[in-house]
Amino acid sequence: MTTAEAVNRPAMAVPKKASARQRSMIGARNRRGAWLFLAPFGIFYLAFLLGPTVWMLISSFFNTSTVRPGLGSFAGFANYAEMLTRADFWSAMWHTLQFTIYTVPPLVMVAFVFAVLTNRVRRGQWFFRLAFFLPFILPSATISLIWVFIFTPGSGLWATIVSWFGVAPGAGVLGDPNTAMIGIAIATLWWTLGFNFVLYLAGLQEIPRDLYEAAAVDGATAWGQIRYITIPMLSRTTTLVILLQIIASLKIFDQVYLMTAGGPGISTQVALGLITNTGFTDNRIGAASAASVLLFIVIVAIAVIRQLFDRSAARKAA
């Protein structure tokens, strides 16, 4: 039966509005059917999301290792105590935070500016979307290879351009412990800006046009309109973008692994890099799990804030 037929049927008028959710749902005789529908996804959810989370929690209290099967001997809080007193753990946590501080403000502000400007342009929006958004869908391997090459010390594109401004090449952006993280942050800004850009563009379209027209009639300048209409109206998008960006920054791994491998020294080693090194290079699953749990707690805390914010925003909108 086609959709058109279904729409034209007089029968469809009968159910009217089923106010209670219960009534609008397909009845009790399908209880077993419901579980069959949930099962395929549920199995993978349990096996590869909830299960590993629980296993990570358990093994963080054991001396689990990749070289022996099973959990190993009980360690109590020893893995946590070790992590919390290790200098390189705190240094990795600091670098993760440092990366977050370097990337979140420009990612939010530059994306906002680009979106506001693009929204004002009458023709050729596709070009700006292409320019700003395309990098976002490229693999981290591609962007890292591109930026490592751009940052080649001495003769690379970056060094060539900054030398016009009289900056000495030195060890190169990624070769100097003081600037390596800045180099990674620049590549990341270029790579992921497009995500925030399209979120802001979507938000901009939801601002009623009449607001601007009314403001223009009252003699508001273009800047005044942005300051008193656009920025306040986009505050929900901004909060969302900031929280999403913080969560993404805390999970950073790819760019660091590919561009500096945590170096020079451990000057760019981040949390997930420390975890994989502890787990896969040192074969110390228990200790890696403890570090994972600590990072996990931080990320979930921010994700919870996000959910709460979303809910309260939705309630306000309703």
Add this chain to the structure above:
Amino acid sequence: MSTSATPRARMKSPISAAAPARLGASGKISGRTFTTVTTIVLIVFAIVWLIPSLFALKTSLSENGTAALGATAILSDWNPTLHSYAALFNAGDIWNWYLASGVTSVITAALTVLFASMAAFALSRLNFRGHNIVYLLVILGIMIPSQVLIVPIFQELGAINLLNTYWSVIFPQIPAVIAVFIFKQFFDGIPRELEEAARIDGAGIWKIYWSVVMPLSRPVIAAVVILTFVGVWNNLLLPLFVLSNPNLMTIPVGLATVQGSFGQRYADIQAGAVLAALPLIILYLIFQRQIVEGVTGSGLKG
């Protein structure tokens, strides 16, 4: 039918509507000057944003010898060559990497769409005990950062002997909880009257799901397929640790692994970077709208 509640309808306007605010008579001149200035600024930034990709492309079309001399030599060289691409294709590894990336991305996308839409259908349409608990688990799942689970997932795949198989890349990426959420939101917006009619004709729940709801969900299916495909294609962390056999590596992992052995062959390296991205660029050019809408939708709702 009215699709006002669907993600597509909501996302359409942000992307296509362009008209800037009309200004009153008094603000006309300053408004027009402002627009001209902003357009110029924007064009400059757009060019800046395109430079890294274009520079990589230019380098990949140079000789390795020219590329090794640096940026000035690359930019002043006007003899493009496909030498690096030919070298990569002849070396052969890249074919295996494309195969691995293609197979894992396609299978994961197909299974994610099927399983996530089924779960979302149950949550949206079926009445069963434990509905609230299942929904709570979905919300909980959205908050779990799966990257942080790399160590236990590696152990688990080792325990069930799946390391160094495509399945080790596919299985852990299937439970993309956000997909269930996106499907559920879409299904909730489909008028129930359509199913009612099918039910009166004696259709079972599978039939309603497969022949009524799914055909109406093409836009959201397309969005989830593309987003999953791109996500799996681009994933580095998981395949990096679960695949150690060079013949099974996905393209980002393969490139990351051989990067060191390329030494000074910079043109070859950049050609590899371009080849890893090429299928996604083609995909973007074809499905621009779906990709942007999907990314926006998952960002706003996830």
